[in-house]
Amino acid sequence: MKILHLKLGTKIAMLSFLLVLLSVFLAGVIIVNQISDKMEKEIGHRAMAIARTVAQLSEVQENLSKSEGSKVIQPLAERIRLATGVEYIVIFNMEKTRYSHPYLDRIGTVFNDGDEELSLQRKEYLSQAVGVLGPSIRAFVPVLADEGTRQVGVVAVGILVPTIREIISTIKTELYSSILIGLILGGLGSFYLASNIKKNMFSLEPNEIARMLEERVAIFQAMDDGVVALDMENRITVINEKACRIVGISEKEVGCRLKELPAFNALNDLLVANDPTETTELILNNTWVFVDFLPVRVKEQIVGRVITLKEKTEVRKMAEELTGVKTFIEALRVQNHESLNKLHTIAGLIQLGKADQARDYIYRVTEEQQEVTRFLSSKIRYPNVAGLLLGKYNRGKELKVDVLFDPDSNLSELPEGFDSSTLTIILGNLLENAMEAVVGSKLSEVHCRIKYEHHELVLSVEDTGSGISSENQAKIYQWGFSTKGNGNRGIGLSLVKQTVDLLGGTIELESGKWGTRFGVRIPLNKIQA
Template sequence: MNRPHLKLGTKIAILSFFLILLSVFLAGVIIVNRISDKMEQEIGYRAIAIARTVAQLQDIQENLGAEQGSKVIQPLAERIRIATGVEYIVVFDMKRMRYSHPYLDRIGTIFNDGDEGPSLQRKEYLSQAVGVLGPSIRAFVPVLADEGTRQVGVVAVGILVPTIKDIISTLRIQLYSSLIMVLSLGILGSFYLASNIKKNMFFLEPNEIARMLEERVAIFQAMDEGVVALNMENQITVINQKACHIAGITKNVIGVHLNDLEVLSVLNDLPEARDSSETMELLLNQTWVIINFLPVKVKDQIVGQVITIKDKTEVRKMAEELTGVRTFIEALRVQNHESLNKLHTIAGLIQLNRVQEAMEYVYNVTAEQQEVTRFLSQNIKHPSVAGLLLGKYNRGKELKVDVLFEHDSSLGELPESIDSTALTIILGNLLENAMEAVVGKELCEVHCRIKQEDTVLIFSVEDTGGGIPPEDQMKVFQWGFSTKGTGNRGIGLPLVKQTIERLGGTIELESGNWGTRFGVRLPLKGAHLL
């Protein structure tokens, strides 16, 4: 088992504290328990004796059950209670009606504390309960009339149990002795730990340790990205100036719990990302940032987490360029694969000397491809979006899925607030999910509609798959949730939703046995900048 690396003063304090705590606890438990048991036993004997005395009084036996019996029983019970110093004497008949009680408003009410049952069957016993006056030991003694042949009621005598404070006050000498003894042991242990100072400090002088610490702090603060380190209790152990600048933190937050900082508490709402070390985009202090969660391990044991924070504006251009290149590479790959398949088909027809069929196949393929290309080039003016749609169309051909574009689709120039990266993320993920949903179905169609109006941009992607179960429709936008098994799943739709919300838009989901439709509306004015 690995021992924690603590400062010498901390080790000494912990040792002394636990030795004192252990001794006081053991001594206190043993002494208090023994005294408490003895006191409870004596209190029980006393309560039984008083209850027996009251139960044998003739006035009690004759007036129990009488209509005005309480006028005789109450004064008599109160005199005995005051004389004996008990907390209460309650006399009740066989119907549990009280004839005496320290509180007058209780007389005439039903005694129903739950532990009186056996006493109504001529049984004498002790009980511990919480009554109206507090925790007490109660003695129940049946009242027997006619020379003990007939039970007419019960006498309950209660004596409050001494509090822990009362018991401890009687044990001060013993406790002080234990404290002195344990303090002596703590001092001896402190001297023993002090002898290991040099070993614990790796034989370094204090000034050398301070210089090494200053150098490491300077390197950490010079990093060009925000870094926040957390322990296992989500308390901040390290944070550099870059992270403070991005988050707008101006005070010392070392040791502060993550939930106690409003600007950083949003990180606790991403448990899936924290467990999977995925890259996330997040609005932090009015700034869009990219964050990563990385576990901190010491000797193969996780002792905390490190959160890296990057300002998205610093990597925006590179990310857009990389996203665009990847989109067109995927489109070219799919188109190249599809072209090779078509060439093989043409070559086979020619080799079979079926020239006419080969000519018709070439004409049909060319016409279909030209029609789609012409439609996208005329109706979709944004080149990145047009390239993405063409790539997904060819991808559908590869999967035997018909990707159909509505004839009224159109997209012109977009405002600066909406860039190609956001559109390719939204459309790319929705189309890919739709194609995966219809693969292997009897009807394999994906319908896509893009409509740009004066103030809003509308996307609609509909498939003919089996639909999403109602219980899963609210979960598909959660990070890590997927109906397609485990692995690198559950990322696309949450990313789509996050991107849409960042642009101030909305997304709607409709699903049934006929398939699934996602509807997206993005405002063309007042959208948030990336």
């Protein structure tokens, strides 16, 4: 048997129309029942009023005790019945003998329908019964003579109850027109609802939506980068497996805010401090990651952001190699600038006829540059670190800052797993901060030392600046904190602190009016890959 597959819009329209049809039918049944109830109450009141009127007639009261009383009572009852339009008026005495009835052959017979007993006890009431003429509501009223002191009989007035079919036939025009209007409006509303829902679902069927969702989830989970989607309250709405692995959480954490998850502390601090838009380097769950931020827009309104997490593995190596190349380029640029200045000095001395002074100046400059280059080449084995130091030395020359290297400095060997490029992060930021601290000072010197002490790699950078206040010393490692203004400031020392912590090392800070010294100690036996 072939199963008929209907489209979603058709199913919604049919379901909505069936609901409307059921509602209209139930409403019709309720209305007819209410009309029936009201008609029964009205019939009861009418029958009771007629019965009371008849029971008050003196002709009835006086002739119920006479054997020939039906000759007076029957014509009277018939006139009233015809005038009021009721189905029957039956009057019987205390022995239940009928004195009136629409059918003459019933006069003189005994009234024995079973619901008349209470009326013989001077009680009036309504009763529903199926009589000779059909189902009816009848009112029983006792006939009292001698000013109400003696009961002589009972008046029973019956009015036939209309059937449901008769009620519907009475109001069929109004009922059918109401049902028709309801069905038309319901049908139009059903098709509009179905089309509107289909439009909001981009005219896709449920199986198509399910397939697209499965594909999107598969693509999302297959991404090589970690992806975390946040709402405007920094609550996680979506996270893929790679992001869970990087930060060490499960997908059950979806719905939590970043501040509720310790693994996201560094990221949450960054979001609270400012609204980042550039790629940032952070440590999450003891893992170096590059973090990118992208706003999520729905109909041109920002409703959240997507954060991508890239592990700093091959990307880190490539970036740091590029950083080393950039350092060499910067060193060459500064060196070229210095060389031009020196050439101008030499040309000026020659033009002034001071050839001896020009020759001495050439020897002195050449010897100084060769000495620094020779020192770094022999003491620093790793080219990216040597290039960084040479670049900072030449950068110092440009800023009128003397960058001095301790003669005992040595970086000959690093254990396996220690990335020499990591030193460029630490040394680069410390040297740059130190040079900025002494620019414009009377004594503008920066001292740098790299050596081994008791299975530790010791890095020391000291400047002759004005020092760091005790209040700022507690804040300098906070992300975004800087005494030099806003912008991209306040990141260097935070990165240094994160890097040293990851390597299991410590940072010592000494500062006073004489200047500032940063001492970094990294235990060689605790270095992490």
